């Protein structure tokens with residue numbers, strides 16, 4: 001069975017076809033803002049201009065007749081972007097006369113990670129631009145055990161990078177700078193119960209930079225503090241839930257220092273650490289296609305009249321009736 005998936009919740013626009021075993025084709029064309037952060041209306045304009053071409057390229061590799069189900073990222077995300085994706089998915093489903101599955105973007109990050117690693121029942125640390133959550137499955141739902149109280153870690157890294165004159169996306173640039181950091185400066189370490197917060201840290205790090213501390217030392221101090229917070233909460237979730245696997249997903253998961261901290265924590269506790277390949281970590285069409293396929297095979301179909309954009313779609317609201 002083959003599913004076509006469209007991802008377009010924010011900056012990323014990506015269309016893929018997968019079957020049960022692998023990604024067959026993936027075509028992507030991200031929106032990159034000329035300056036500053038992501039503007040929802042500009043991103044949605046980009047999506048509506050580029051999506052036709054991406055679908056054409058996908059159909060050159062897999063003819064439309066071979067596709068069994070159409071999946072799309074229904075939320076959470078930026079309203080204008082989600083509406084473009086939902087409209088295109090609806091048109092494809094009607095034109096090809098195929099069922100439609102609206103996929104929760106966060107669930108898709110988790111499921112593509114489980115698909116492409118050996119993780120079975122992990123504590124998932126999902127770290128991206130807009131989201132930072134510690135997720136685990138309890139019965140027939142995924143539950144969020146801890147999350148950011150303000151901005152996602154990726155947005156925090158991007159904001160700090162922009163303040164230091166670096167272009168979007170800032171995460172990878174901060175990672176490179178941090179490798180040459182020599183001095184650690186203390187920053188506010190904010191963990192409240194199982195939740196954490198980054199915006200105070202960003203302001204404090206920006207002040208450090210303004211006071212003359214080098215970019216390298218600011219980047220190093222920021223990463224060490226923020227990633228220690230994320231590792232602490234992930235470890236606590238492992239202990240509370242008595243689980244022994246950690247899965248790292250989301251764009252920030254590409255960061256080698258974050259991976260290293262989690263790996264060390266897992267080794268200390270006798271837990272296993274998993275991370276999917278980099279191209280499936282950040283936003284991508286394959287994760288939507290795969291999760292749509294999985295859901296469809298377990299009876300999930302989204303009627304056209306319920307295929308509207310869900311900007312605040314929570315992972316807990318999806319019934320998980322698969323292994």
Ligand code: ATP
Nearest residue numbers: 010128129130131154169171172251252255282283
């Ligand atoms: P979501 O909709 O799930 O919030 P997103 O739109 O933020 O996702 P992702 O691809 O999951 O998209 O994540 C993008 C973020 O990842 C950006 O903030 C970027 O700076 C960050 N990022 C990418 N590579 C790295 C890296 N090596 N180190 C740190 N951050 C990174």
Ligand code: FE2
Nearest residue numbers: 128250282283
């Ligand atoms: Fe994402």
